[in-house]
Amino acid sequence: MTVDTLIIGAGISGLLAASVLQNAGQTVLVLDKGRQVGGRMATRRLTKDNKARADHGAQFFTVREPEFQKWVDGWLEEKSAAEWCKGFSGRDGYPRYRGMQGMTTMAKQMAQSLPVQTQTKVTNIDQDGQTWQITTESGDEFTANQLLLTPPVPQSLTLLDSGNVTLPSAERQALEAVQYDPCFAVMLVLNSPSSIPVPGGVQVRGEVIDWIGDNQQKGISEQPSVTIHGSPAFTRQHLNDDRTEVGNRLVDAAQAAGYLNRDDIESMQVHRWMYAQPIECYPDRYLKTAVNGLPIAFAGDGFRHARVEGAALSGLAAAESLKF
Ligand SMILES: Cc1cc2nc3c(=O)[nH]c(=O)nc-3n(C[C@H](O)[C@H](O)[C@H](O)COP(=O)(O)OP(=O)(O)OC[C@H]3O[C@@H](n4cnc5c(N)ncnc54)[C@H](O)[C@@H]3O)c2cc1C
Incomplete structure (x- = not known):
C-alpha cells in the first residue's frame, strides 16, 4: 500500500506531524529505528523490577508558544505530563514540565493512536518516478507520496545520499549548516x-x-x-x-x-x-521542497528553535505544509 505521508522518526516532531496529518484524513506511517518511541525524549529502565528509571536525553521542557501550550494542556489533562518545578536555581515562574513516567510518556501515549513501527531503521530512500521508495535495514520496502524526515539533519542527509536523492543546491547547503x-x-x-x-x-x-x-x-x-x-x-x-x-x-x-x-x-x-x-539551526520552522515533483520535507529541533518545543513546533508546521 502506498501511504500519503511516510514519516521517518517517532520523536516529538514526527509524532505530532503524524497526528495532524492523520486527523486531516491522510494515511500515514511512522518508522523509527529505536526500540521505543520518543527519540531524544528518552527514558531508560535501570533495574529489572523497574524501580529505578532515568531520563537520559531531554530532562524537562518549557512552553512559550500558545500553539505548543495547547498540546501540553492536553498532556497535563490526560496525565501523561506534569509540572516538575518553576526553576532550578530559584523560581523564575516558568513551569518546567516532565513526562509522568519519564520523558517518553507523551510519545508513548500519542503513538497508541498512530501507525508507528519501531526497530525499523530506514537505510535507503529512492524514487520510482511515481512515489517515494523507502527500504529498511531488514529489507522491507514501503512506498509513499510524500516524505517527512525528522532525524537530526546530518542523519537525514546521509539518508538522502543513500539513494542519490539530489536536493536543490541552496537547500542542501542550508541543511548542511545545521550542527x-x-x-x-x-x-x-x-x-x-x-x-x-x-x-x-x-x-x-x-x-x-x-x-x-x-x-x-x-x-x-x-x-x-x-x-x-x-x-x-x-x-x-x-x-x-x-x-x-x-x-x-x-x-x-x-x-x-x-x-x-x-x-x-x-x-x-x-x-x-x-x-x-x-x-546552528535552519532559519525556518521546516523545509519543504520537491525532488522530481515528489514532495519531501524536513523537520525537527534543527529547524528555527532547538529543544523540545522547537521540535514540536517544527513538526506541526511541516505537517500543515504537507496537508492536501
Ligand atoms: C542529552 C540531551 C539533553 C536534552 N535536554 C533537553 C531539555 O532539558 N529540554 C529540552 O527542551 N530539550 C532537551 N534536549 C533536546 C530535545 O530532546 C530535542 O530537541 C527533541 O527531543 C528533538 O525531537 P525531534 O523529534 O526533533 O528529534 P528526535 O527525538 O531525535 O527524533 C528523531 C527520531 O528519528 C529516528 N531516526 C533517526 N534515523 C533514523 C533512521 N535511519 N530510520 C528510522 N528512524 C530514524 C531516531 O531514532 C529518533 O527517534 C536534550 C537532548 C539531549 C540529547
Whole structure:
C-alpha cells in the first residue's frame, strides 16, 4: 500500500506531524529505528523490577508558544505530563514540565493512536518516478507520496545520499549548516538518596558537567537514580574514549561538587548522543521542497528553535505544509 505521508522518526516532531496529518484524513506511517518511541525524549529502565528509571536525553521542557501550550494542556489533562518545578536555581515562574513516567510518556501515549513501527531503521530512500521508495535495514520496502524526515539533519542527509536523492543546491547547503553538540549521559542507580538540592536538578553548565538530575525527586523513579550530562567540551574531548572511563570521570566530578557519594552507586550506564542539541539551526520552522515533483520535507529541533518545543513546533508546521 502506498501511504500519503511516510514519516521517518517517532520523536516529538514526527509524532505530532503524524497526528495532524492523520486527523486531516491522510494515511500515514511512522518508522523509527529505536526500540521505543520518543527519540531524544528518552527514558531508560535501570533495574529489572523497574524501580529505578532515568531520563537520559531531554530532562524537562518549557512552553512559550500558545500553539505548543495547547498540546501540553492536553498532556497535563490526560496525565501523561506534569509540572516538575518553576526553576532550578530559584523560581523564575516558568513551569518546567516532565513526562509522568519519564520523558517518553507523551510519545508513548500519542503513538497508541498512530501507525508507528519501531526497530525499523530506514537505510535507503529512492524514487520510482511515481512515489517515494523507502527500504529498511531488514529489507522491507514501503512506498509513499510524500516524505517527512525528522532525524537530526546530518542523519537525514546521509539518508538522502543513500539513494542519490539530489536536493536543490541552496537547500542542501542550508541543511548542511545545521550542527549539533554531542553529549555523554551517565545513568546511576544509588542505594541512598543523592545530595542534589530540591527540586532535583542543577543546570551546572561547568567545564565537565552540564546538568545533573535526581530522577527520584523528579518523581519518575522509585529508587534513587541520577542522570549526569557531560558538557559539550568534555564530550567532544572524550568522544571515542572507553564509556566506563567517561562515566567514572563524570561521577568523580559530581562527587567533588558534593552531589553524590561514589560508595552509594549500585550500577552505572553510559550513553553517547552524537546529535544531542543543535548549535546552528535552519532559519525556518521546516523545509519543504520537491525532488522530481515528489514532495519531501524536513523537520525537527534543527529547524528555527532547538529543544523540545522547537521540535514540536517544527513538526506541526511541516505537517500543515504537507496537508492536501
Ligand atoms: C542529552 C540531551 C539533553 C536534552 N535536554 C533537553 C531539555 O532539558 N529540554 C529540552 O527542551 N530539550 C532537551 N534536549 C533536546 C530535545 O530532546 C530535542 O530537541 C527533541 O527531543 C528533538 O525531537 P525531534 O523529534 O526533533 O528529534 P528526535 O527525538 O531525535 O527524533 C528523531 C527520531 O528519528 C529516528 N531516526 C533517526 N534515523 C533514523 C533512521 N535511519 N530510520 C528510522 N528512524 C530514524 C531516531 O531514532 C529518533 O527517534 C536534550 C537532548 C539531549 C540529547
